[in-house]
Amino acid sequence: xxxxxxxxxxxxxxxxxxxxxxxxxxxxxxxxxxxxxxxxxxxxxxxxxxxxxxxxxxxxxxxxxxxxxxxxxxxxxxxxxxxxxxxxxxxxxxxxxxxxxxxxxxxxxxxxxxxxxxxxxxxxxxxxxxxxxxxxxxxxxxxxxxxxxxxxxxxxxxxxxxxxxxxxxxxxxxxxxxxxxxxxxxxxxxxxxxxxxxxxxxxxxxxxxxxxxxxxxxxxxxxxxxxxxxxxxxxxxxxxxxxxxxxxxxxxxxxxxxxxxxxxxxxxxxxxxxxxxxxxxxxxxxxxxxxxxxxxxxxxxxxxxxxxxxxxxxxxxxxxxxxxxxxxxxxxxxxxxxxxxxxxxxxxxxxxxxxxxxxxxxxxxxxxxxxxxxxxxxxxxxxxxxxxxxxxxxxxxxxxxxxxxxxxxxxxxxxxxxxxxxxxxxxxxxxxxxxxxxxxxxxxxxxxxxxxxxxxxxx
Amino acid sequence: xxxxxxxxxxxxxxxxxxxxxxxxxxxxxxxxxxxxxxxxxxxxxxxxxxxxxxxxxxxxxxxxxxxxxxxxxxxxxxxxxxxxxxxxxxxxxxxxxxxxxxxxxxxxxxxxxxxxxxxxxxxxxxxxxxxxxxxxxxxxxxxxxxxxxxxxxxxxxxxxxxxxxxxxxxxxxxxxxxxxxxxxxxxxxxxxxxxxxxxxxxxxxxxxxxxxxxxxxxxxxxxxxxxxxxxxxxxxxxxxxxxxxxxxxxxxxxxxxxxxxxxxxxxxxxxxxxxxxxxxxxxxxxxxxxxxxxxxxxxxxxxxxxxxxxxxxxxxxxxxxxxxxxxxxxxxxxxxxxxxxxxxxxxxxxxxxxxxxxxxxxxxxxxxxxxxxxxxxxxxxxxxxxxxxxxxxxxxxxxxxxxxxxxxxxxxxxxxxxxxxxxxxxxxxxxxxxxxxxxxxxxxxxxxxxxxxxxxxxx
Numbered sequence: 001x002x003x004x005x006x007x008x009x010x011x012x013x014x015x016x017x018x019x020x021x022x023x024x025x026x027x028x029x030x031x032x033x034x035x036x037x038x039x040x041x042x043x044x045x046x047x048x049x050x051x052x053x054x055x056x057x058x059x060x061x062x063x064x065x066x067x068x069x070x071x072x073x074x075x076x077x078x079x080x081x082x083x084x085x086x087x088x089x090x091x092x093x094x095x096x097x098x099x100x101x102x103x104x105x106x107x108x109x110x111x112x113x114x115x116x117x118x119x120x121x122x123x124x125x126x127x128x129x130x131x132x133x134x135x136x137x138x139x140x141x142x143x144x145x146x147x148x149x150x151x152x153x154x155x156x157x158x159x160x161x162x163x164x165x166x167x168x169x170x171x172x173x174x175x176x177x178x179x180x181x182x183x184x185x186x187x188x189x190x191x192x193x194x195x196x197x198x199x200x201x202x203x204x205x206x207x208x209x210x211x212x213x214x215x216x217x218x219x220x221x222x223x224x225x226x227x228x229x230x231x232x233x234x235x236x237x238x239x240x241x242x243x244x245x246x247x248x249x250x251x252x253x254x255x256x257x258x259x260x261x262x263x264x265x266x267x268x269x270x271x272x273x274x275x276x277x278x279x280x281x282x283x284x285x286x287x288x289x290x291x292x293x294x295x296x297x298x299x300x301x302x303x304x305x306x307x308x309x310x311x312x313x314x315x316x317x318x319x320x321x322x323x324x325x326x327x328x329x330x331x332x333x334x335x336x337x338x339x340x341x342x343x344x345x346x347x348x349x350x351x352x353x354x355x356x357x358x359x360x361x362x363x364x365x366x367x368x369x370x371x372x373x374x375x376x377x378x379x380x381x382x383x384x385x386x387x388x389x390x391x392x393x394x395x396x397x398x399x400x401x402x403x404x405x406x407x408x409x410x411x412x413x414x415x416x417x418x419x420x421x422x423x424x425x426x427x428x429x430x431x432x433x434x435x436x437x438x439x440x441x442x443x444x445x446x447x448x449x450x451x452x453x454x455x456x457x458x459x
Numbered sequence: 460x461x462x463x464x465x466x467x468x469x470x471x472x473x474x475x476x477x478x479x480x481x482x483x484x485x486x487x488x489x490x491x492x493x494x495x496x497x498x499x500x501x502x503x504x505x506x507x508x509x510x511x512x513x514x515x516x517x518x519x520x521x522x523x524x525x526x527x528x529x530x531x532x533x534x535x536x537x538x539x540x541x542x543x544x545x546x547x548x549x550x551x552x553x554x555x556x557x558x559x560x561x562x563x564x565x566x567x568x569x570x571x572x573x574x575x576x577x578x579x580x581x582x583x584x585x586x587x588x589x590x591x592x593x594x595x596x597x598x599x600x601x602x603x604x605x606x607x608x609x610x611x612x613x614x615x616x617x618x619x620x621x622x623x624x625x626x627x628x629x630x631x632x633x634x635x636x637x638x639x640x641x642x643x644x645x646x647x648x649x650x651x652x653x654x655x656x657x658x659x660x661x662x663x664x665x666x667x668x669x670x671x672x673x674x675x676x677x678x679x680x681x682x683x684x685x686x687x688x689x690x691x692x693x694x695x696x697x698x699x700x701x702x703x704x705x706x707x708x709x710x711x712x713x714x715x716x717x718x719x720x721x722x723x724x725x726x727x728x729x730x731x732x733x734x735x736x737x738x739x740x741x742x743x744x745x746x747x748x749x750x751x752x753x754x755x756x757x758x759x760x761x762x763x764x765x766x767x768x769x770x771x772x773x774x775x776x777x778x779x780x781x782x783x784x785x786x787x788x789x790x791x792x793x794x795x796x797x798x799x800x801x802x803x804x805x806x807x808x809x810x811x812x813x814x815x816x817x818x819x820x821x822x823x824x825x826x827x828x829x830x831x832x833x834x835x836x837x838x839x840x841x842x843x844x845x846x847x848x849x850x851x852x853x854x855x856x857x858x859x860x861x862x863x864x865x866x867x868x869x870x871x872x873x874x875x876x877x878x879x880x881x882x883x884x885x886x887x888x889x890x891x892x893x894x895x896x897x898x899x900x901x902x903x904x905x906x907x908x909x910x911x912x913x914x915x916x917x918x
Contacts, residue, residue, distance in 0.1 A: 034769065038622060046622065048810070048813075049621050049812075150773065151773060152614075152773070155615065155618060156614065159794075160614045162795070163497060163788075163790020163792070164497075164787040164790060293752075308609075308787060310497060310609070311784050311787035312609060314609065314610060315777065316773075316775060317752075317776070318773035319772075324768075325770050327769055328623040329770070330622070331621075332622040332623065336618060340804065344803065345804015353507040354504075
């Protein structure tokens with residue numbers, strides 16, 4: 001043990017004799033201002049890591065006079081994003097949305113700049129356009145911040161696992177809905193109240209649609225599936241279901257059966273009915289057993305499992321959103337792109353040689369938990385069980401209790417049956433068979449209502 | 460949702476019209492034979508990802524006639540490793556140990572080959588020699604498989620987090636000791652029995668020294684600290700303590716106080732007493748609260764937390780050893796290196812500009828749990844508490860019970876006190892103060908024995 005530097009010689013001389021790499025920033029909200037802060041406070045570290053200083057040449061914003069974080073030098077602000085991208089070596093886009101982000105990124109690429117973007121919506125809707133432009137111009141296109149915030153996930157999937165064969169990606173990739181579901185689970189809030197709380201705390205937008213309807217998670221699922229399976233998956237290929245129909249009652253019942261409800265993004269590579277390989281990508285709320293690591297992912301954290309043939313199961317966990325965590329991911333990409341400017345080389349291009357078909361959602365295999373209110377009389381369970389058997393769906397567990405909801409006993413005749421609740425958890429079966437089973441159960445005379453149908457994952 | 464390929468056009472034409480990238484493999488044990496298997500079974504995928512086929516030009520082994528996995532073509536085997544490395548574009552080393560591995564890697568680099576190694580011992584002992592040679596020859600040096608097996612950890616720390624400031628790395632990086640400690644915790648085995656079981660199952664070597672004495676974990680800690688803090692840390696800089704002194708009694712007591720014992724690798728970047736920054740790297744068994752994610756890492760799995768200023772806390776989890784998982788990491792590096800051969804560019808070079816001093820182990824701040832057998836009479840706790848207070852160490856919890864061990868009651872005089880056991884858990888304090896406290900406690904008249912001293916981490 002020594003208090004001296006461990007090397008007898010000095011590190012390589014400072015990098016400041018090389019010309020600066022010019023960085024332009026598009027957007028200066030929560031993430032953008034953190035990018036500026038990191039570029040400023042870590043300037044000497046970044047210069048040493050890149051091999052040349054990074055020079056922030058401008059920050060494009062809609063309104064240069066709007067009040068903003070004092071870390072941003074007023075002289076750097078410009079409303080002319082088009083002019084800005086023309087004079088940068090690396091363009092960072094944290095505006096979000098399709099336009100003007102796409103047009104500006106394409107313009108930057110035309111000018112020969114490397115681009116770093118956090119724009120999951122654009123990549124999931126029209127990634128190939130960006131990839132092709134970057135390829136044609138031989139510039140880098142990096143987007144670590146587009147998926148799971150600070151968690152290094154894009155680079156590991158795109159580069160570290162490229163010698164392996166990934167067959168599944170499964171995880172929690174939207175912090176807002178995870179916060180909402182977590183609040184419902186811990187304090188019994190109804191969805192609307194939990195969403196309102198998330199909005200008040202700044203975790204959810206004024207219009208929470210992108211989060212609660214699963215669009216954000218679907219975009220990330222599409223990006224991850226594309227990278228993991230070397231194919232093209234757009235957000236339109238993702239079978240998407242948000243959390244709007246989840247009730248406090250669902251969450252309470254989940255707890256009673258040893259589960260917690262999470263909004264999951266799932267991408268599977270598997271063999272379809274015709275024997276050919278394909279991918280199936282979906283986003284939906286699911287019951288996750290309390291013993292599964294994803295059940296313990298709280299608040300706005302993200303966690304993603306990647307399963308590969310040789311590597312086995314890997315998990316990545318961390319902050320999925322927020323200014324500083326997202327800026328960390330952006331800056332890592334900026335350093336990579338800037339290093340290529342200084343030392344030559346390029347990051348990975350789009351890899352979609354596998355060109356796998358997207359399999360229909362109905363072909364997925366999953367498990368269901370179905371809650372239904374039935375007449376409380378002998379033989380009902382036998383009827384219901386028979387319907388499952390007819391559809392080739394086998395039952396893992398049945399729990400039967402008097403329904404919690406007041407069952408209008410006052411108006412019932414003396415001989416009318418009361419109401420019982422059945423909670424049926426199935427074994428894994430094709431999605432199509434499960435859906436048909438639920439439809440058939442709904443038609444049974446003794447079934448008053450199918451209260452909820454939720455998938456079960458992570459067994 | 461569509462069953463058609465999602466892109467209207469075909470992927471880029473096959474890569475096979477480019478000349479093959481020649482890969483040489485040094486070593487053909489558990490990992491090497493899996494590398495051969497993946498190179499063979501995934502040949503077309505790898506060619507598409509690289510942009511050119513990978514051609515395995517030879518496998519260097521000590522004894523070409525030894526019986527081995529039939530996947531390896533006898534015609535590829537050679538005992539002449541020196542000749543083999545001279546004719547490869549990418550040399551993969553999975554021999555382990557210092558020599559002949561180092562000499563062969565340096566020879567490969569001299570010949571202009573990129574090198575991929577899983578050799579944590581060599582990197583931790585003499586990494587700068589390899590780095591400098593690779594730098595001088597402008598070739599890649601990749602080593603994802605050297606730390607935490609299949610888990611993408613080297614690339615994320617070396618590349619994804621390079622725009623951030625890492626201040627701590629903490630994790631379980633040795634699967635063998637984790638298996639041993641896990642078996643002790645779950646079935647109450649004594650250490651020797653658990654080690655023997657691990658040997659029988661192939662999880663531990665015939666000579667388990669490198670694992671149980673913490674050398675393997677220390678090598679990985681040194682590598683991670685070097686990458687995370689942009690400095691040089693060798694295995695000699697790591698304060699190392701293995702698990703040999705851990706008893707079944709320690710493990711049982713850990714459980715009683717809500718902990719599990721894990722062998723942890725910890726690298727901290729912090730300010731030393733002189734106000735200058737430095738790094739402190741250590742490997743030791745520690746009590747981890749059952750509620751901490753590391754407590755749930757079972758068997759031969761690894762998990763590593765990385766804490767950075769902007770990213771916050773990140774966790775990486777997966778298989779830390781084994782042929783296929785390690786080969787997955789090796790192949791990812793081979794693809795990266797081969798892509799550079801085909802498309803130009805280079806992976807990251809050594810980054811040690813920070814040149815931080817290694818702080819002495821005594822400067823670390825940690826928490827202790829001390830178990831001691833004391834005379835069972837009034838006032839003893841007051842004496843012990845006073846010693847802690849004198850050293851500025853504050854107590855978080857004290858638990859007092861009659862000692863479990865038979866306390867030689869038969870030979871005691873009537874008025875001699877019995878034996879009580881104190882379990883004292885401290886708040887965080889400097890390692891030096893804690894060590895001095897334990898020494899002073901040991902000197903107290905009423906203290907019969909300090910039974911065990913373990914650090915507590917992950918609170």
